[in-house]
Structures are given as C-alpha cells and as structure tokens.
Amino acid sequence: MAAGGEALEPPVVLFDFDGVLIHGDAFYLFMRGRYRRSPWRVLLALLCTPLLLLQLPFSRRLPVRTLVHVALLGLGEKRYQQVAAEFAAQLARRSRLFCRDGLQALRRHQVAGDRVLVVTGCEHALVSGILRELGLTGIEVLASQLRAGWSGMRVLRHNVGRRKVELLAQHGLKAWRTAYSDSVHDVPMLRPATEVVVVNGTPALCKKVEKALGRAVTRAEWF
Template sequence: MNDLVYPEPHADAPLVVFDFDHTLYDGDSGGHLVKWLIKRNPLRIAAALAASVVLGPMVAFLPTRRRGVSGYIWIGTFGLHGRRSFDALIDRYVATHCEEVQGRLLPVALEVFRQHRLAGDRVVVATGAPPELARAILSFVAHEDVPVVGTAVGPRWGAVVAVRHCHSEEKMRMLRERGYGDVAVAYSDSSADLPLLKAAHRPVVVNPKKAREAFFRRVLPRDTPILNWGCESRGGERGA
C-alpha cells in the first residue's frame, strides 16, 4: 500500500484502458478463482471433470466461451443466491491467497499504470474477470478506486453464472455504455481484444502469446509496440 494521492482526472482527459489478465496480472485471474471455487468440494471437482467433455471445447472457442465459462462458474457456486454472496466469496478467496495473487501483479505494468494516473489520465480496467476480483487484487497496490468494467454475473438455476462476458466486441460495448468511448491508449495481451486495440489511438500489445506476435504485427499499425512486462512464458520485447 501507499498513501499517494492521484489527481482527479478531468472529463476530457485521455482515456487509457488496461486489460487485466496477462497485462497487469501474470495469469488468468478468473480461471484461478474458478479452480478454487471448484476445489472447495470433492463433489464439485467430480462434476467439473465430467462436464469438461462439453465445457472445455466451449471455453476454447469465442462464440461459445461465455456459456462454457458460465458452466464452470455454476459448478463452483451452486448453492449461492446472488451477486453479493459471490462477491463475498471472491473477497474470501483473495484474502486467503493474498501472497499468491499479490505476487502475480506485474511491477512494470503497475509502474505504467501509476504513471498514467499521475498524469491525470482517465484510467479504466476492462477485464473478462468479475469486477470485484480485479478490484480486490488491485487493492494490494492501492488502485482499488480505479473503475473496472468486467464480466457481469447473476443468479441462475441455484447458482451464479456469467450473464454478460466482458470479452471481444462485448467489451467495447460495455465500455461505451459506461461513457468510455474515445480510447487514447489501450493495453492488452489478447487477440480477443482486437476491437479494443483497433479502437485506440495508440494500441500497445503486452505479453502476447509468442505465436500471436506476427498476427498483431499484421493487423495493427506498423509502429504498435509489442512489449513483455514480465510474463516469462510470453512474447514481446522487454521494457515499458
């Protein structure tokens, strides 16, 4: 934590959008949460293993990803009754895994994040993870006040599922609905965020899969930085 006070951004300040997983956080934060939710009970583990025959391929493909993710969340949260209960469970997960999740925050990324805030930019996190999860993790480094746009969850069939996945084109729609339209700078690792990167005046690819670097060079402007901020298994040039 620190007691640094950031300037309040003006309404016309540049909008800077950060993805969360593999950008600020080394890994899939939502996936780590769901694994914990499922591992709490042997029956949930057995159900997830059996359902993976169907859910696994669904998660792998963009058109069916939301349904696949929702299936795993449903298994992990059966018995919960609403978003508040789910958010409380997220806070419990983060509190009991604080060293692990804090250790996954990327120092280079956090410094870039901090510099944008010090400059008075409007900084927003847009993530496929639940917003409460990103906020709880960012609280370790005193950034919990940053707006987070993330996957919406709600009660379904005795559990909690993703009702709106903040992913690909839907991420852009959710940003625009909240008044975040003209993106000055966007940081992301994922080709699923191509709509966001293309919408930004200055796209920055961070920690991409090595096999996707050529793709990003082909579809984004020639001067687009492709950087590695500390994800050892990922591509990109070292530095900020």
C-alpha cells in the same frame, strides 16, 4: 484550459487485466480454488461430461460456462461477494503473481492525471477486490458480470472481444489515447486507440495484431 474556459478532459487509458497486470487468469485461479476445496463439485463436473462433450462442437464457451455454474452452485449473491473478496485478499498477498511493470505503468498514468480504466474478461467483484487489495483506487472497472439464479450465481455477460467496446460505449467512451493488452482478441478495443501497447507478445502475436489493425504497435516486455 480549452477555448471558452472549459477544462480539457483527461486522456483515457485502458488496461486489460489478465496477462497485463497479473500473470495468468485470475478467475481461472478462483474457479480452480473452488473445485479444490469441494471434491463433490469435481464429481458433479465429471457427471456433466456428456453434456460438456455435446456443447463443445457448438461453442468452447458453453462448456466453460457449465463448469463455472458448477463451481458457483449454491452461492447466492451476498455469499458470492464475500467469497470473491476473501479470494481477492488471498491472491493479492501472492506478489509474484502480479506484473510489477504493469502496476507501475498504471500508477504512472494515474499520477499524470489520466483517466484509467481496467477493461477485462475477469469477473467484476473479483477484479475490483484484487485492485482494492493492491491499494489501487480511482480506477474504473468494466468487467464480466454474474447474476443470481435459483441454483447459484450464473454468467450474465462475458466481457471479451467486441463486448468490451460495447461496454465502453455504454460508459460514454468511443476513443482513447492508449490501450494495453496481451491478446489478439482485444483488437476491437485496440482499434480506436491512438497508441496500442502489446504486453509480452510473441513476434507472431504482434504481427497478428498489427495486421488486424493495419498499423504498428508498441511492444512492451513486462515482468
């Protein structure tokens, strides 16, 4: 108990998702599945090639967003939630896709009473569904979000880089004890952490993160 009889807040622990709890990129796998099941979407994406090439010099994200919009064309919010849940269930059955050591570390933090958040660029419904299918409950999820548009679901917010910190601040968090990541793009999220854990990072990546943070990081090899 803290002074005055107030309960201490539990330590806050952040996990990135892609590359930390799952090997690879879950939303990419979802998009790839959408295109594989719908050849007409592939054709439409090919027809969009001139637009993609025009977008590329300005931003790498713009072409990606266009391809996401094509993959989700015609999906309303209710149908999208259903499709994402179905894919999450399929993915969760592919146990080799998931990082056993990462999931065990997350569960240890939960058992210890820590406040665990998954802060990810993956889409919210998809990552929430995957965690649910894996039997992981009591986890707060801060993720990318889509919105319903006239032609289907569209990107509302891509939760990467500084946006992760902004979303955490909106969630009432400005500092945390531990943060797990595999990407230099997460430096804004890693900076406020007391302990930074770089998962499966190459020596070059770890050096980049340490240089950006101005301090040493913990290195973890997870399988």
